[in-house]
Amino acid sequence: MYQHILSDLQPYDAQLVAVSKTRSHDQIIALYQQGQRIFGENRVVELVEKHQSLPQDIEWHMIGHLQSKKVKSIVSLVSLIHSVDSLKLYQTIEKEAKKADRTVEILLQLKIAKEESKYGLNKDQLKEIIRHHRSQKLKHTSIKGLMGMASFVDDPMQVKSEFTRLKDTFDECKIEFFKDDPSFHILSMGMSGDYRIALTCGSNMVRIGSLLFG
Numbered sequence: 001m002y003q004h005i006l007s008d009l010q011p012y013d014a015q016l017v018a019v020s021k022t023r024s025h026d027q028i029i030a031l032y033q034q035g036q037r038i039f040g041e042n043r044v045v046e047l048v049e050k051h052q053s054l055p056q057d058i059e060w061h062m063i064g065h066l067q068s069k070k071v072k073s074i075v076s077l078v079s080l081i082h083s084v085d086s087l088k089l090y091q092t093i094e095k096e097a098k099k100a101d102r103t104v105e106i107l108l109q110l111k112i113a114k115e116e117s118k119y120g121l122n123k124d125q126l127k128e129i130i131r132h133h134r135s136q137k138l139k140h141t142s143i144k145g146l147m148g149m150a151s152f153v154d155d156p157m158q159v160k161s162e163f164t165r166l167k168d169t170f171d172e173c174k175i176e177f178f179k180d181d182p183s184f185h186i187l188s189m190g191m192s193g194d195y196r197i198a199l200t201c202g203s204n205m206v207r208i209g210s211l212l213f214g
């Protein structure tokens with residue numbers, strides 16, 4: 001399945017985040033031995049433990065909702081945080097990264113699903129964070145792009161329209177804020193059930209768990 005997914009991604013030059021939440025060390029090592037280096041977790045405790053026990057050249061991505069009070073414990077371990085969903089969380093990451101003397105790469109999460117339970121910013125809140133980042137010349141966070149999760153529905157047209165909205169917002173931000181800044185380039189969208197749709201809508205980073213680990 002791993003090679004199959006990689007060959008789906010290849011024409012789009014998209015990166016795979018192997019979502020390893022709840023998976024055992026052995027399962028992760030098996031994928032690592034096939035060459036996978038980027039793994040995604042959605043819980044802080046699990047990420048910290050796996051970071052400690054597994055090979056040090058793994059790049060850990062935080063993909064799930066993150067509480068501000070837990071930022072401190074992962075700020076030196078993660079290579080990308082996908083799930084920045086409030087100004088407060090953004091400011092906490094900037095503050096803790098400064099204390100740790102590093103720059104943390106982040107994505108801003110746009111709420112695109114209709115479902116109430118999904119976290120994420122609306123477009124105004126998202127732009128407010130980018131404006132804050134720029135006007136304050138904050139140096140300990142680097143905004144690399146956007147992330148979003150579509151509704152869990154069987155209707156591909158709905159999923160497609162949600163992903164398209166995310167891609168449109170990405171393009172709008174690129175033009176408005178990052179025209180001359182190549183670092184804003186990641187569009188993280190697509191999971192096991194909808195990654196093919198996401199790729200046709202412009203995704204260049206997919207987060208896949210169940211399809212990969214079975």
Ligand SMILES: *Cc1c(COP(=O)(O)O)cnc(C)c1O
Nearest residue numbers: 019042063191192207208209210
């Ligand atoms: C669990 C999870 C995924 C992967 O979901 P699968 O359907 O197992 O591929 C992707 N993104 C986030 C934010 C997740 O929490």
